Each structure stands twice: as structure tokens, then as C-alpha cells.
Amino acid sequence: MWTCPRCGRTFANRNQTHTCANLGELERHFAGSVPHVRATFERVLAVVTAFGNVEVLPEKTRIALHARMSFAAFMPRREWLAGHLVLAREIRSRRFTRIDVYSPRNVVHQFKLRAPEEVDEEFTAWLAEAYQVGIQQHLRG
Numbered sequence: 001m002w003t004c005p006r007c008g009r010t011f012a013n014r015n016q017t018h019t020c021a022n023l024g025e026l027e028r029h030f031a032g033s034v035p036h037v038r039a040t041f042e043r044v045l046a047v048v049t050a051f052g053n054v055e056v057l058p059e060k061t062r063i064a065l066h067a068r069m070s071f072a073a074f075m076p077r078r079e080w081l082a083g084h085l086v087l088a089r090e091i092r093s094r095r096f097t098r099i100d101v102y103s104p105r106n107v108v109h110q111f112k113l114r115a116p117e118e119v120d121e122e123f124t125a126w127l128a129e130a131y132q133v134g135i136q137q138h139l140r141g
Contacts, residue, residue: 026058033076036115040081041074043116047124048072051131071134072127081113085130088138095123105138 030038041063048054048065057064065072074083088105098110109126113119119127132138 026056026063029058029063029074029076032078034079037076037079037081040113040116040119041076043119044072044074044081044113044127047119047127048131051128052135054131054134065134067131067134068136069134071130079114082110083113084108084110085126086133087126087129088133091126093122105133 030041045054045056053067055066057066057070062073062075064070065074069086071086072083074081076082085108087107087109090099090101090107091109092099096109096111100108100110102108113123
């Protein structure tokens, strides 16, 4: 792991290109949201932290979840939690609003969560898969 000497963020690769900026406050992201949006995010965090070490990075425009690399991001809206997962494969599901394939092992799946209950068994499995990408397990073997 490499730590940027200016902003203190960690990265899997030395001198990785990034926006070097101080992290903000997590609360700022939820200022205009109804309470169930925060509850949904807290449910996601409870699930993800059970997988292993995760950094929560409240950046300017998003909240990133980071292990060796960022594997998920969340953008709270007034009524829902927008976000994306980075997976090592494409998964077709009506729950994803958009899928962008950047490479065979870097596929971004966008979604909207409207309630904590939507962080169900299926979504938890996708979070687990994204966490494996975050620790770069998909590159080993």
C-alpha cells in the first residue's frame, strides 16, 4: 500500500493518480436526506464491516468505501441512496440502473436503494463480491 504524502489516502499502487483533497464530514452528505436514507447507509456499513477492514471516505461528491481500492460509493439524495459497486463481472439485474464495463474485471453497477430492507441477501452478496474487488482478491490466483 502507498500513502499519499499530501492527503493521507492509501492506494494499492505507488503514486496513483487521484484528486488530492481533504476528506469532509460524513454528516454533510445526509443534510438534505430523509432519515431512512441514513438508515440505509448504516445498514450497508454494518454488512460491509463484517467482511473486514473498510475505510469510509466522505469525499466532496460521494462517500467511498475503500479497502486496497475503492469498491463502492454512495451519494445520498433526499429520498434514496444512489450508489455504485465495482465488480469483476457484469451482473444483469433490474436492480441496477446502469452498468459500465471499463475492463473485463472492472464493471461498475449503479443502483438506488430506497430503504434499509433493500440491503437484502442478494444485495449483501453483491457487496461481498465488491469487497473482494476492493481487497483485490479477484487479481490473485
